[in-house]
Structure formats: structure tokens, C-alpha cells
Amino acid sequence: MEVISSLLHGFSVALMPVNLFYCFVGVILGTLVGVLPGVGPAAGLALLIPATFGMHPTTAVIMLSGLYYGSMYGGSTTSILVNIPGEAASVVTCIEGYQMAKRGRAGAALAVSAVGSWIAGTISVLFLMFFAPPLASAALSFGPPEYFSLMVLAFVVLAPLSSGSATKGLFMAALGLMLGSVGIDPISGYQRFTFGRRELLDGIGFVPVVMGAFGIAEVLTSAEKVFLRPEVFRVKFWDLWPKWFEWARSWAAMIRGSLLGFFAGLIPGPSPVIAAFGSYAVEKRMSKNPKEFGHGAIEGVAGPEAANNAAVGGAFVPLLSLGIPFTPAMGVLLSGFLIQGIRPSPMLINDKPDLFWGLIASMYVGNSMLLILNLPLVGVFASILRVSQSILLPLVTLFCLIGAYSLNNSLVDIGIMIGFGVFGYFLRKADYDPAPMILGMILGPMMERALRQSLVISQGSSEIFFSRPLSAIMLSIAGIFLLYSMIRWIQGTQKVKGASEV
């Protein structure tokens, strides 16, 4: 097949020593960016771009891309070890990964996360290779009504995934929706809840909130424990490697996560985060032992970590075929391309086959490099847990502060992070899970914008959501889901009634 021969040609480009070297540099930097809490791929790419000025375009593209998908490998490390997400998309890994670490299974979690990421990377590159152009056209068929219905579906499916009481979860989701509404109204230009502060005109960024509500809150919670009962975190290293049954449970989650993540990447928005949440929800529902979720279920690590990597792969489809970035980090990557004189477009595959296939081949190479790098380092990373909390926590806080500031050189982001850190600390005390709040903040604005754009297009008629097939399908699924959940809930209360009557 022509694709195979093009790919082989691509490998000949990717395996050139200079490209190999810069691929390596890119993925190492990416892993580092991922590991450091607060510094995300967008920031890392922005910092690296000036270094690419003198480089050959193909080499630059390989290195920059390596940084991006590399960052999705590193993000899980701190999530698992200290319950602090390395970057926003690894938030979900904290939930199960940290619990596993507490039970001495940190090594297993890290390994599963690395392998899952590799499988996701490979699958998404395969899809990218074969299906990029038709997928891009399919992505175009998503207009405002389809986005709205998709957001509704996502919300209905993902909102109940909070650990703990469903009511509390809904409350947090509602809070998230409210927080997401801060800023300039996208359709009319009204300022909402900005209190005259221009820093709030763009809304409350979800990245500082995530870093705060998960990162800083964790630091505060752990610090409190150190004061109350100083203890060294004892981790048994008798099993750094996942047991066979853990692999058995994980591999299906990895495949599911990869597929989900890749297709999520085709939708504009912070797809790695959404994909990770989505995968978690799917795994929880499909699991034979759902009770284990929240206490260290390995599928809850394997799936989301695969999903966030696959989402990066998926996001490359519209970038390379249409030249349109679907996530903020992709935007920065795109400009890195532009500076090299590369304008991604439908003609890219034909105009610059060396570049396109060289990049694809380098993704295989890069993903493999990451796996080889990360697996042996599992032991090294796990031993970070041995470092006394009184050194670890301040260091992590420092990185979070640097990361939050690096988003926009703004002290306001730091303020938001710290504010939500304190808030998150109290939330934990009251047994509230901040995850639905984050979802609300991300999905809410997207949903609202899509809704109102659709209504402009339809001149105010809601019929548009049902007359368009894709949208109608998604809304129906959401409706069925809601119905099903309600029936389950009613049945649940009936059972309780029945039991108490006996």
C-alpha cells in the first residue's frame, strides 16, 4: 500500500541522527514539563520555540511535537506519587493513582500509565496515518448545534462520576457552571461577575483552578498531617511491577481509553482533560468491581492516561489536515510550524511528504523512546516518595507557583490558584470532590457558546438541535442516559425502603 511505502520513507527521515537527537530532546523536555506541576505543554512549547529558529523545519517539527505528547507521559508521575497533577489532563490519574501509591502499588501505577500512554500513542499515530483526511472532514461536520449536544452528553455522562454523594457532586458541578460564566459574555459582550477587574474579563482560567483545588489543596492537607502526626511515608517496594492480573485488567482500559481519547481530540477544546474524565467514567461503569474506584482501581489509571495521550494524537488530525489548532497547546505548536514556514493545510501531505511522513514516523520513534525512558525510571520516581514531606511539599508548591505564573505572566493566576487551593482544602474536609466543578467550568462555557450560536443560526428555534441527525442522536443518548440513571436511582431508594420495612 502506498501508505506503507510513504511511512517507510518517513522512517528514513525520522531515523536520521539529527532528527533522532532532537526527537529525544523534545520528549525529555516534554516529560519534564509534564512532571513539573503547573508547567503545561503550552508553556513548554512557547519556551522552546525560539530555540527552533535556526533549525531545519522537519527537525523543529519533530522536536516540538515530541514535547507535546511527551508531556502527557510525565503528567502522571506527580499525580500518582503526591496526588498533585503534573498538568491539567492528569487530574484524573490522581484519583486512583495516588490511592494505589498509598497501598504500595506506585510502581504498578507508573508502569501501567507509561505502557498505556505508549499504546495510546501508537494507536493514535496509526489512525492519524490512515485516516487523517477523512477524519478531518468528519470533524468539520460538527457545527454549533452538534457541539452543544455533545457537551450536554458529556455533562450527563461525566457529572455523576464524583466520588461520594451524588448531591454533593451535582452541587460542585453547578458551582463549576457558575464559575465558568465569569467573564465577557461571548455573544453580547456583557461583563459578568467581573467586578470591574480587567483580569477577570477572560474568566477564571481552569488551569490555575485545577492546580489550586488539586495541587495546593493536597499540599495543605498533607502539611496538616505532618503537623498533627509526623510520619514518614512508608512505601513497600516489594512489587514495583504490575502483577499479571493488573495487566489483564488494564489492557482493555488502555484500548478503550485510546479510542475515546483519539476521537475526543477531533473536537475543539481542552480534549486531553475531557478525554481523561471520559475514560474514567467509562471504566467506572464498565468495571466488574466498581466499588474499588476511589480506592486504587488500576483501570482508573490505565484508561485516562491512555486517553490523554490519544487526545493529543487526535488533535494532530485537524492541525495537520486543516491547519486549525483545537487546543491551546496546539495553537502554540502551530505557530512553531508557521515560524518554520510550514503552513499545515489539506495540501500538506502532498506538498511536503518528507515533513508529514517524517513527523508520523518520528511519533512512533518518540513514543517508543518515552516508554524505554519511563519504565526503568519507575523505580527512581517511586523512591521520590521516600523524600521527607517537609522538603517535597514546599518544592511542589514552588513549581505550582512558577507554573501558574508562566501561563500569562500574571499574578492574578497565582491568586486564583492559591484561593482555590484554600477552598479545595476545605472542600476535602467537607468531603466534596472538586472534579465536577472543573468539568462545569470547562464544559459550561463551551455549552453556552454553542447553544447561543446555534440559536442565532436557527433564528431562535430550538428545532435545530433535533433536525440535524448528529445532534439529535447525541441528545437522544443523553436523554436515555438520564432516564436510565433516574430509574436506577428510584430503584435504589425503593430497595432501601424495602429493606427498612423488613
Place this chain on the structure above:
Amino acid sequence: MKEMQKKKLFIATICVLVTILGLVFQDSVRAQTYPSKPVTVVVAYSAGGGTDIAARLLNQFAEKHLKQPLVVLNKGGAGGEIGFAELAKSRPDGYTIGWINTPPVQTIPIQRKAAFSLDDFIPICNIVYDPGVLAVRIGYGFDTIEKLIEEAKKHPGVVTYGTSGIGGDDHLAMLGFEKEAGLKLAHVPFDGAAPAMIALLGGHINLLAANEGEVLPHVRAGKMKILAVMNEKRLASLADVPTFQQKGINVISASARGIAAPKGTPEAIIKQIEEVFLKASREPEFLKKAGELELPLYFLDSKAYAEFLRSQNVFLKALWEKQPWLK
């Protein structure tokens, strides 16, 4: 014990003296010829955006003439207000300059209580001039301005156009178009040009108001067609596309990006910076790279740029009085 205390006092005094000396000498560094240290270039948008790329590219060449590094400081947010305000309140000593973008630098103070005003800046030179265009998807309805106007008149409020956001140059241009041609269209704002282009390519909106630089690749790929350009003359890259004026509709709109310094920066330094960027913008390597990026260049010197900004500001103020684009 007394020995130890004496020693500590001695060391402390030395430290304090050194610090004071350091501060004193720091000031005298400034007294040397400009530029004696790196210059910060404030960009009011995030890294990777159009302004950022143009700035970083030009900096590469300008550094050679300035003989000092030019460091980009991204201060994005509030549509540019944060970055513009940052520039406005910087020290006018020539070590902080920045990029200002039209129309935000003019419209933001008009449409709300802003942290800066156009008078806070001394324009140094304009670099990029990206004219507005009106685009449609190929094979999707009207393929001339006349047909569009006809259709829009028959069904007021039905024909949709997408823009990169409310109050942006695309939006204002379309409001002007509506007024001039007596039409009523439906505005669908997006979060930037990219999502708006996707919507057009997917056939979800009828028209797209954007800038030349953004749509050119898609035109070349045969996916989009430009109905008219919002410029005085036809564009070199789109020679067979009429201007709005040629069709009897007076719509001129563009996104211009240039460099400015805070008010109060000495005249001599302004002239020096202007020279540097003039030379940089003429370098063949820069022109070549800018061409690859499809950056439409249009150099204006300090006087011409100031006049351009001022006259556009007058026009925008008048437009706001008659037809405010935000409620």
C-alpha cells in the same frame, strides 16, 4: 564572644555597603548610551498567536541593528487590554516597548472603562497590515457580492456571518457593511478566527469575515472564495477579487499591528528604535520568512502611523455614537 560579635558586625556592614554601592552603580548604568541592556517587547497576546510570531520573527533581525537582545513578554488577556495597559504604565526610558493592535487598542477604551487610552502611547512604526475580507465556502450559495445582497434583502436576519469575536475588526467591518448596503444579517461570534473558519468550512455559517492572512491558505486550497476585500486597492495576493469600494460599498477594515512606546519616552530614543525596525523590516531574509508566513507587511513610520491611528480612532468613536457594537 565579643570577638564573634565584632566579626558579625563587620561582615554585616560590608554587605550593606556593597548593596548600597550596587544600587548606586545600577543607576549610573542607565546614564550610558542607549541601549545598554536588553529591551523588553510587550506582546498583548499569548505566545504562539499572530502578533507573537510577527514580533519574535522581527526581533531576530532587529536585534542585530539594536545590538542588544529583544525579549518578548507575553501579557495576554482581556482582548489585549492587559498587555496594552502594561505597556502604557511602563517606564518611558526606552527599555520597554510593545506591539499595539488595531482596532482593540482604539475600541477597548471606547467601549468600556479601560486601563489605558490611545494617548498613552507614542507610535513608533507599523509593521503588519492585514486587510479584512469576506469569504464564503466554495459551492455553497452566493458567489458574488451582488447575489449576497439580493439574498440578504429577501430574507433579513437569516444570512449568518461568523467573526473572531464581538467588537473585533471583523465584526465592526460587517456592521459597517450592513449599514452601507442596508442589510440585516445574523452575527455568529466565535472564540477566535480558527473556530469561525471551521464553521464556514463545515457549512454551518454562510459567510466569514476575517483577515487576508488567515484565509489565504484555504483559498489556495480551493475551499474558500473571497467575495470582496475591505481595502482601498485590490490585494496583490487576490488580484481578481474586487474591493468593496469597487462595488459601491464603502467598507475599509484591517487589523494593523505595530510597535509603540509609553508616552514620555525621549524623542531621540524613539527615532533610534524606528531606525532599527525600519532596517530590520527591509532585510531580505525577513521579507522572505514573512512571505512564507503570509504576513502582509506595510511599514509606516512614526508620523504616518500616529496619523493612521488617530484618524481611525475618530472614525471608531463616531461609529460607537451612532451604532454601538456592544450594548
